[in-house]
Amino acid sequence: MNFLNLSLGELLGLAGVLSAGVVALYLFDRTRRRRIVATLRFWAPSEISSEWKRSRRVQQPWSLILQILSMLLLLAAIAGPRLGGSLAARDHVLILDTSAWMGARTRQGILLDQAKTTALSYLNSLPPGDPVMLVRADALATPVTPFETRHQIVADAIRQSQPSASALSLQPALNFATNAQRLQSGRAGEIAFAGAARVSKEEAESLAPPPNFRLLQIPSSGENVGLKKLGLRRSPSSPESWEAYVSVKNDGVRAREVAVDLRSGTTDLGTKTVKIPPGAEVATTFTFKLAEAGLLEARIHSTDNRDDAFPQDDRAALDLPALTTVRVVVYSNNPESLQPLLVGHPQVDAKFESPSRYNPSIEADVLVFDRFAPPQPPTGREIVWIDPPAGSPFAIRGTQTNAKLERWRAESPLAAGLYTKDLELASTKIFEPSKNDQSVAETSRGPVVIARTMPSKMVALGFQPTGPSMKYQLATPLLIANILRWMAPDTFRRWDIQAATVGTVSVPVEKGTDASKIRVTGDRGRPLPFTVQGEVLRFFSGAPGAVHVHDGDRETVYSLSLPDVGEAAWKAPPTVARGVPRLAGGVASVANIWPWLALLGGLGLLIEWLLYGRGAMVHLRAARTAPAWTSRMKIPWRKAS
């Protein structure tokens, strides 16, 4: 007999504690209770003395013995004893490879089907009573069952396993199995791994299996060409154009030639054929114009009529955002001077109106008042005031001629990239900034460009940006661009969209980036934990989905739709045990006797309750028809509880 769930010491200790508890409860149940009565005259003294002498002894010893025996039987049932079988039952950990690569096609189904068959064979080869823990391994090691003696449960868990989207990380799974055996099992058995064991190159070189490791490796061809990356960004020179780059890798042992198709909906955006040497990764780029939102899809297909073992990484898709525009309405008597600044950019929809046709409810994102102040300035609108006359919300200190622009305030986003100091303004107004105003550019006499954020964003320029002195300066379009970007940040947000593999994702960030200003969000805006080390931001996502990395005005969208596969099949050392072991011929049948022990324990408690407990009717009937042997056992009274 052996005890599966408890050691002998633990069992004896528990039995002692339980017995002590039963005896304590027994004695407590029979402790003297104090009652106040009206009189003591009806308590016959002779009766008291005779009964009292008897009560000096332990009352109902059979009740106590029956209770203790029943409790011990129940405790033994909890310990799960077995009759027969080997005394040296061992705890095994079965690691099943459920990485993305296990979804690779074979002649009979997928690789995981073979791994399941092998794992089930291994399970059947184990002695019937040996506990087995099943661990599913991909990027994470996930225990599915505890150390379970009922192998049917483990087999069901094996059959229900499905390939995930991440690559295998075998060393953490082995460490987990070793720790589980050390912490939870009495006697460690084997750590068996069933799968293709396709891991990263670094892990393949450094993997150190434990001494009790058994490898049930599933052979895989490895002839696979797949998409590794699909990146997308707007062209810096032309915002309406997209630049897409596609990276394809050949994991096989032969050179391959594949065609890369790029399409959005029914629009074919291009096809390129690439030749990829074995083990190499080749990138190709596409440039196309697309204003509407849509789904960008990249596909590869073999042009040399060779099969691909892992078709899941032959396709990647990205959501393309639409090209948004900012609507600008300019009220000016001299629109020709401002047209070169605002017309021509695909994201700026500029409209020029005469001040006499001023409409306070006109639909616009940004209003520009050129030397014009409406009688009632609109509220809640972004406004650019150029050379504002009296009546504007900005206080004017005075006018300066032949003023030299001396300083750009670097702390203002409107002055980003503006460093020129040789500007001479023919005539400019000097503003008197209020406490909510921020100076952007200044002369010796005061600010000439100021920005205000309350109640809405407003910028005031004290000079004509297209005046003779500014007309050919680079600072002019930069200043206007900064103003529009500041007023409509969503429109001019920089987008990077990439299709990547699930798992750990590394994102390059600018040096000195404040990590507290970065946000990484997953599906439905759920924040994801991340780390920033140097110029690399890392986060982990174990499931396919979209992850957004917000960094200032830049947003990078990672569409984690590509499965991650290991680069190399691990070659285990020759000392490692391999294959399914043969079923030991002398395995004796094992009988679990805990149900019988539990039944006996319950029966004992029931009998005790009927004889000594509140089973009054049964007790009375039993008393009336008491057999001869019970006459020697006096049962003077029933229990109170």
Added chain:
Amino acid sequence: MAESGVVIDNELLERLERLAIHWQKSLPGLVGGHNTSRYTGSGQEFLDHRHFHHGDDVRDVNWRAFLRLEKLFLKMFQLEPRIPVRIMVDISKSMMTGGDNGDTSKFDYARKLAAALCYVGLVRLESICLNPFSNKLGDAFVVAGGRHRIQPAVRFLTTLTPGGHTDFFTVVREFISRYPQRGVTFVISDFLDDADCEKPLQYLADFGHELILIQLWSEADREPPWDGELELEDAETGRRVELPFGTDVRTKYTGAFDEYSAHLRGVALRNGGRYVGLSTAVPIEEAIFGPILRTGAIQ
């Protein structure tokens, strides 16, 4: 009618109005009662004739007999006296036991019963004397003058507090010395006196009082529900006894209790009185219109 501690609903009071206290003995008393007596007096019912003596009231002469026989005969009428009704209420500590299981305590039960009997007497214009007692006879409260006088009686009963131990001998001695006039005496008690209460009750009867003994007990008094090792404490004396208690002992205990009740009943009946044994589990109304009514103490 509702007072703290003594509550009798109006419905019961309406039913009590139909009742009257009846006694069996011929007791002397003032005119105005409703019970017949063997004593002659100014009653309505003719009793007998006797020879006229000097000093007799000429209004009672039978003039028809004088005309026929030329002799003076005096008509005697049956006296219907008004006699004192005394209710002794036990307020010893033992009356507070046995009210654990939601039953009314014997003390409350006794007060309610006393209030009900008091109301019955007041309706018939009797004079009621309430006498609380434990180890001595407490201050009495006399109430008379009709049903509207029930409120002071209830207030008096409400102010009673239990205390002391039962000492019938002392109480009866004080009672006899305090009330020389014979009358009907209700004794509402558990009669659990460590000393024998037979002799004191016998003395009371010997002095001409008509005894109506109402013994109260709680269910725990008669059949203790406990099992196991018990440490019993006498509520009145504080004396303690430790013993194991079970079915056999309970049977013997109940037998002894019933034997004692039968003994009390014998004392009452032997002296021309009446006995009622009541459990506090029996509602007051059922007790009055059941066992008490059957004894004839009230009709």
